[in-house]
Amino acid sequence: MEMKNRSIVSIRDFSKDEIEQIVDKSLEVKSGKYSGALEGKVLATLFFEPSTRTRLSFEGAMVAMGGRVIGFADPNISSTKKGESLADTIKTVTGYCDVIVMRHHIEGAARLASQVASVPVINAGDGANQHPTQTFLDLVTIKEELGRLEELRVGLMGDLKYGRTVHSLAVALSHFHTNFVFISPPSLRMPADVKEELKEAGIKFHEVTEAEQSPEAMDVLYVTRIQKERFADFQEYEKVAGVYRLTPNSLSGPCKNAKIMHPLPRVDEISEEMDSSPNAIYFRQAHNGIPTRQTLLGLVTGAIQ
Amino acid sequence: MTTPEARKVYAIDSGTVIDHIPSPLALKVVDILGVSQKGILTVGINFPSEKLGKKDIVKVENLKLTPQITDRVAIVAPTATINIIEKGKVVEKRPIEVPRELRDILRCPNPNCVTNIEQVPTHFVREGRKKNFSVRCVYCERKYNNPGELI
Numbered sequence: 001m002e003m004k005n006r007s008i009v010s011i012r013d014f015s016k017d018e019i020e021q022i023v024d025k026s027l028e029v030k031s032g033k034y035s036g037a038l039e040g041k042v043l044a045t046l047f048f049e050p051s052t053r054t055r056l057s058f059e060g061a062m063v064a065m066g067g068r069v070i071g072f073a074d075p076n077i078s079s080t081k082k083g084e085s086l087a088d089t090i091k092t093v094t095g096y097c098d099v100i101v102m103r104h105h106i107e108g109a110a111r112l113a114s115q116v117a118s119v120p121v122i123n124a125g126d127g128a129n130q131h132p133t134q135t136f137l138d139l140v141t142i143k144e145e146l147g148r149l150e151e152l153r154v155g156l157m158g159d160l161k162y163g164r165t166v167h168s169l170a171v172a173l174s175h176f177h178t179n180f181v182f183i184s185p186p187s188l189r190m191p192a193d194v195k196e197e198l199k200e201a202g203i204k205f206h207e208v209t210e211a212e213q214s215p216e217a218m219d220v221l222y223v224t225r226i227q228k229e230r231f232a233d234f235q236e237y238e239k240v241a242g243v244y245r246l247t248p249n250s251l252s253g254p255c256k257n258a259k260i261m262h263p264l265p266r267v268d269e270i271s272e273e274m275d276s277s278p279n280a281i282y283f284r285q286a287h288n289g290i291p292t293r294q295t296l297l298g299l300v301t302g303a304i305q
Numbered sequence: 306m307t308t309p310e311a312r313k314v315y316a317i318d319s320g321t322v323i324d325h326i327p328s329p330l331a332l333k334v335v336d337i338l339g340v341s342q343k344g345i346l347t348v349g350i351n352f353p354s355e356k357l358g359k360k361d362i363v364k365v366e367n368l369k370l371t372p373q374i375t376d377r378v379a380i381v382a383p384t385a386t387i388n389i390i391e392k393g394k395v396v397e398k399r400p401i402e403v404p405r406e407l408r409d410i411l412r413c414p415n416p417n418c419v420t421n422i423e424q425v426p427t428h429f430v431r432e433g434r435k436k437n438f439s440v441r442c443v444y445c446e447r448k449y450n451n452p453g454e455l456i
Contacts, residue, residue, distance in 0.1 A: 010446060085423055106417060107417050
C-alpha cells in the first residue's frame, strides 16, 4: 500500500479497499511487527484547540515507535494570536518536521493545511467536521473484537445529531453492508444528509428511541455522550441529558451479545459497573488509538509500507 | 428560427438568449449576468412550457457568456438552454452543464467553514444527477441541496 506523503483529512477520502488495508496493517502493528519504525522521524502536533487525550495518544504513538515530537498544545502561544494566517503557520512548520498532526476548531482547516503543507497532514479533529483517526481506531477495534467488518448489525446510540464520531463511522461502515439501528431522542436524530448518503449506498437502518426497540440483535452498540457544549439552549439540553444509561442489566434482548463501544469521555451514559462486563470494550477501543495512529504515521511518512 | 415567445420579449439582432429557465428564476439569472451589460437586457417570465410547465427567458444584446458566468447560471437554472443569436438568427443552441467542480463560484453558508475565516477560495463538488443535484463543500464537507441559494 503506497500512502507516503498522503494526508489524512477525512474518512471520505478512503476507498473500501484502503480502509481494509489500514485496519489490517494496524492489527499487524499492534502485534509488534514494526517496532522502532518511526526512528528519526519528527512529528509536529499543532493543537489550536485543546484535546488532551487525542494529543497524548498521537505523541505516545510516535515516541513508542522511536520518533520525536515537537509542537504546542495551547493555541494562545502560537503565532495565530499575532494575526498570522493558518496557511503561513503551516508553510513554516512544514520545514521543521516529517508529519503534522493538527486539531483546529475551524471546519475545513485540515483540508486547507494539507493543500499548503509539503509534508503530510493528519487531521486530529476540525470543529464538528471530521476526526478520521478516531474512525480508523473504531474500525480496528470492531475488526479485532468481531473478526470482520462485513455485514454487522451496529447500533449507534446517544447524540446522533451533533456527534461527528457517529457520522464518520456510519459513512465508513456503509462500505461494509452494515445494518444500522439509530437510537436517539427525537431531537437528536441522525441528520438527513447522512441518512440520504446511506440510502444511496444501499444501507438499511432503523430509527428508534430505546435500544430494546431494535428490530434485531446487535453485534455492536456504539454509545456517545450527549454533548452539553453543543446546545445553545440549556433547557433543551436538560430535556435529553441522562436519557440513556447502560448498566449490566441493559445487556438483554437485542443488546445481549452486543460489544459496547464509546469514543470517551463518558459522563453517565455507561455505568461504571459495566466496565467489568466482557461486553465492554471501550477502554480497549481507546488503547487501540496507539497502534492505529502509529500505522497512519508510519504509512504517510513512508516508514511503514 | 425565431420562436413566438422570443418575439414577445423584444427580438435581438445579436447576443444571447437564455431559455428554459425555471419560473420564477429569471431575475436571479439577471443578477448573475449583471445589469451593467452594454446592450439591452429583456426578461420574460411565466411563458408556458411543455417541459417545465412555466419557464422564463432572458435575452441580452451583445453578450458573450464566459465559462464563469455559464457555470453560475447552470447552478441556478440547470434546465436552461443557451441560444447564440447572430443577425437575428439562432446560430447555436446548447444545453448548459453544471461542472463537477465549482471553484470560487459559491459561498459556503457555514460560518465556521475555513473559507469564511481564512483567505481561501471556495471549492464545492457536485453530487447527484445533473438536473437535480446538491453540492458538498470540499473544506467543511457540508452538503447543500439548494445550490442556487449559495451564489
